Amino acid sequence: xxxxxxxxxxxxxxxxxxxxxxxxxxxxxxxxxxxxxxxxxxxxxxxxxxxxxxxxxxxxxxxxxxxxxxxxxxxxxxxxxxxxxxxxxxxxxxxxxxxxxxxxxxxxxxxxxxxxxxxxxxxxxxxxxxxxxxxxxxxxxxxxxxxxxxxxxxxxxxxxxxxxxxxxxxxxxxxxxxxxxxxxxxxxxxxxxxxxxxxxxxxxxxxxxxxxxxxxxxxxxxxxxxxxxxxxxxxxxxxxxxxxxxxxxxxxxxxxxx
Numbered sequence: 051x052x053x054x055x056x057x058x059x060x061x062x063x064x065x066x067x068x069x070x071x072x073x074x075x076x077x078x079x080x081x082x083x084x085x086x087x088x089x090x091x092x093x094x095x096x097x098x099x100x101x102x103x104x105x106x107x108x109x110x111x112x113x114x115x116x117x118x119x120x121x122x123x124x125x126x127x128x129x130x131x132x133x134x135x136x137x138x139x140x141x142x143x144x145x146x147x148x149x150x151x152x153x154x155x156x157x158x159x160x161x162x163x164x165x166x167x168x169x170x171x172x173x174x175x176x177x178x179x180x181x182x183x184x185x186x187x188x189x190x191x192x193x194x195x196x197x198x199x200x201x202x203x204x205x206x207x208x209x210x211x212x213x214x215x216x217x218x219x220x221x222x223x224x225x226x227x228x229x230x231x232x233x234x235x236x237x238x239x240x241x242x243x244x245x246x247x248x249x250x251x252x253x254x255x256x257x258x259x260x261x262x263x264x265x266x267x268x269x270x271x272x273x274x275x276x277x278x279x280x281x282x283x284x285x286x287x288x289x290x291x292x293x294x295x296x297x298x299x300x301x302x303x304x305x306x307x308x
Contacts, residue, residue, distance in 0.1 A: 163267035165258035166242035191239030196223030247305035
């Protein structure tokens with residue numbers, strides 16, 4: 051009987067240890083940050099929603115920002131993530147390579163390409179193609195992101211206006227919109243071209259306005275859950291919050307449109 055009692059006691063001890071381990075593991079999983087990879091074009095929108103999500107879910111967020119092209123390379127290289135928000139083209143590319151959970155890519159919103167100038171500088175009138183052409187030719191320097199989603203629109207506009215050669219020598223192609231913004235603040239360039247959603251929050255930069263509609267320039271963003279998301283339910287919940295009716299006003303405040 052004594053031996054049986056000792057064996058039973060050991061068994062109960064092992065069960066207790068196992069229960070503590072499982073509970074600890076579950077609590078750790080519940081507290082693990084939601085890993086979100088985000089394009090710079092929707093940075094301020096995500097930042098605005100982050101506190102409310104963390105408060106309602108009880109889960110913190112670990113967010114990485116960058117240009118969509120760089121984010122795609124990071125993910126291809128094995129960067130872990132639960133949710134990714136990037137241009138529609140980038141999301142489509144990731145979907146084709148199996149990096150996204152099936153059926154989760156969701157349209158988030160769009161941003162127009164616009165013009166910005168150093169804070170306090172005179173703003174050129176740029177509501178027509180002729181006015182934009184005049185502003186570009188008059189600029190001392192033009193800054194835009196060489197790896198940004200807006201680059202094709204910008205360079206197609208130069209070609210359409212017939213000034214590609216004229217502006218080539220005074221154009222600065224920096225890494226990301228942050229590099230272009232820094233270029234303008236430094237004084238090397240006095241005209242910034244990037245997404246309106248990136249110009250609006252930029253310190254030391256004033257928004258002139260979006261490019262005329264004839265140049266196109268909409269960059270559309272989408273989000274998706276990672277195929278290897280650590281908590282797909284939490285990832286889907288955050289994605290749903292981004293496209294909810296309640297988030298639309300914030301989206302517009304940050305220079306984006308549905």
